[in-house]
Amino acid sequence: MAANESYPDDLKYHKEHDWARIEGDEAVLGITWFAQDALGELVHYEPPNEGDTISRDAAYGEVESVKAVSDVVAPLSGEVLEVNAKVVDEPETVNEDPYGDGWLIRIRHGDPSEADALLDVAAYKQVVAES
Amino acid sequence: MKLIFEKSQPGRRGGDLPNYDLPPAKVPDALRRETAPRLPELAEPEIVRHFTELSTRNFGIDTGFYPLGSCTMKYNPRVNERLAMLPGFRDLHPYQEEDAIQGALELMWRLQEALIEVSGLHACSLQPAAGSQGELTGLMLMRAYFADRGEGETRDTIITADTAHGTNPASVTMAGYKLAKVETDARGNVDVAHLREMVDEHTAGLMLTNPSTLGLFDEHIEEIAGIFHQAGALLYYDGANLNAVCGISRPGDMGFDIVHINLHKTFSQPHGGGGPGGGPIVVRDKLEPFLPVPAVVKDGDRFTLDYDRPKSIGKVRGFTGPFGVFVRSYAYIRSYGPRLREMSEVAVLNANYLLARMREAYDLPYDRLAMHEFVLSARSLKREHGVSALDVAKRLMDYGFHPPTIYFPLVVPEALMIEPTETEAKETLDEFADAMLAIAREAEEDPELLYEAPHGRPVKRLDEVLAAKRAIVKYGFEDHPDLGATTQQPRQLEAQKGG
């Protein structure tokens, strides 16, 4: 069952419909409610490897529904510490809980100032409204 | 319905083989098959019943109206089937000596000539197996042409329309080119201003369908051709929509340099559930030297295969192409002659009539005359009643029609792309329009009927999500998974959320 529409206040957002939860020098990344709704039920998640370096604004993985495939874009640069195995096994977790159980990767982020370029929830809601 | 493997009985077989009582030849132990493949074991009557039952669970043009946009589902004349099975065609080996294949070569040459005439260009290769392969071949020709002129390194980009079939960008990648996309304007034409910004010395060419996948003829085609030719680039015509303009406007005259034609669309090769097709390419004379080898040429009274083509790109497939397809398409073309023009006129008339009957009930993204197909949108139905293009398509099945193409082109949300073809009589068009109007009413009055459609087919709506997740792609014999046991509740397919 897909979650109800929501955009938590405590997250930072990227205009390509990805979110970041910053926790000290680490961050947890995922896709927003809007992204999972646009794709439909996810059937596959192609993650990066632990240890990989990812770059802000570049794709670090892919998610697929039956009818569409989408790059997952990194809001921040860093090193991949952990891939969410639950989403690999049960990709629909992202639809059910995009900000909680449906997180995609945890990184050690390289440059804290990158967060300044991200959108806060109000700005991101504006992006959604215009989509 | 059971799978053929589930009907197998050990020891049964369809028929016997002759036995010549010769000493058996021995396969070396290291190479010999250890375990027999688990092929079906049925007697011939059971085999016939199985495939007959399968066919009753399928819908073809022979069954009813099949308005799949961009697929040109026209009637396949039965005489063509008989002709393709003449022993002189059916039992001919491709490596037979040239004196022994003159009838086949003449047929191919005449088909080439007809396609050259319809395209308004100069030389033809029948080799490509389908439209996609024609596209890739055309792009390979471009590469060879520019390499020959010393421009191979600089010209690295192909421009496609944002309304293009997915095959266009996929072919671009396979040909080793970079992809750029030009936008479509509010009238459904290529945005010429955007195009001017994009075309430069890195441009190898344009890939375009005209009329487009929106079913609209590009009003600026001459200007577009000019932009590319002035930049020293080439134009490629995706012939998927040729049924609209045969004998009325020729791609060569529009300014295109390379054309592929879909024999399984415009020229009636039966689709066979997914193929075979034919994707011959026709080119401007400056590109002829690069065509695949061998070429079929006429030399006085004789026809011959010419392998002496030093600038040829090589071979894109075995031998000279899908000959059985050529027989059917050639026969189709000869049965029309110059009346191919009428074929297109009726195709366009039928499309516009259907559009006129349906436009009040659905959204019309581009308010222009259509060519052979048109695109409507179920966007309002979605917004007001939660009914998607998918739901409309599934409900149409209950009315006895094959649905149109849905969710394509990507620029139109909740798209319904409808192509009736010239085959259909007015009564059929009226029945279809009536059904579409009825469905629009049902969307308002009784949407449950649509969400749960189809009701009258051999199966109810199928769960594509489950299929993708489980990826059961062959019968597992004793180990075959029981989907019914392992899944709690089959999910309804989610409608795609727009472009």
Next chain:
Amino acid sequence: MLAAIGVSSVEELFRDIPEGVRFGRELDIGPALSEQELSRHLEELAARNVDSSKELSFLGAGIYDHYVPAVVDTVLQRGELLTAYTPYQPEMSQGVLQAIFEYQTVICELTGMDVSNASGYDGTTVAADACYVAKHATGRTKVVVTQATNPQVRQVVKTYAPGFGLEVVEVPHSGGATDPGELREAATDAACVIFQQPNFFGVLEPAPDLAAAANEAGAIVVAHVDPISLGVLEAPGAYGCGIAIGEGQSAGNYQSFAGPHYGFLAAKHDFIRRMPGRIVGETLDAAGERGYVLTLQTREQHIRREKATSNITTNQTLLALGGLVHLSWLGPQGLREVGETCMSLAHYAKSRLAEAGFEPVFPEQTTFKEFAIRAGRNAQDAIRTTRERGVHPGYALGRDYEGLDDALLVAVTERRTPADIDRLVEALSAR
């Protein structure tokens, strides 16, 4: 109808077409022919071809005169299958979808693989497909093909390679087969290695050793195989191959001047998301009943567009269906018998020809349904004089291989009889 549209003539429907691109005359194609006239014209063209009902033929070299049972025609002429499109709307197309699922199963059984697609264009393009898969799976840019592989397969791979950014390296044959040591050397840093079994000369390659050599080099092993041989020859999946490809024509299709036929491509499970072409999967409907759909479509061009595993859309479904029907009619026992019959007839032919002074080109090698002989003179001349006696003795290998201008590739299928072979010997011997 015009009134409903709001125009006054059919001509007006085309008003968006600019004057400058209007075609101003009639198409110069002969006048429309009635069905009768059309039949007469095509029959006349067909009559000028010398097909295998008119001349006893031992031509093979990739396309073979196997027996197609009548049921194949029956099934392929069913209008609901013949005139259906690609099954995008599964509830309308359970016939085609289930048939493809059964075909996929049969191909996997024959080849020992986990996943098959619904068909490729022919036995040559599937080799290019396999190279594309291997490139993306390994990141390497070299592909290796044995010289003993069908020359057209090699030529097609070389035509596709530049666009794919691949280098093609060939391993020469030695005495009609491929040396695993030489293959191992060539296969360093290769994305894949392609070999044919039986090879173009009809020779049985040391396939398990070739596969081992390629695996050692970290290259994906691609075996190009003959479906009709897989009742007697081991499945590629059983001896270390990652991908199995081939020309399907021998199973279920007439020769038809080389088309349309079907290529097959099957692979181990690792490659499932990289597979080109249509794949049918099993599922349930809303009432919990079993059904079939096109699946894993995100690989394909209509969704993944420029990043698709292939641009293929229309493939060769109906011809693959012919293969399914033929193989179902044969069953495992019949398939084995066809293989054994071809092999024993070919062996008989080889012996009789050797007795008559036509030595095998590769005497040390075991062959399947085809073998190469020395004609004792230029092969083209031998073909000419033998045909004067109503027999075509086989393919002139000098077209494709150095030093074989006197060699003929003789194919013997289960449609030939010992008496036919005696006739061949006689006709070839006469001058």
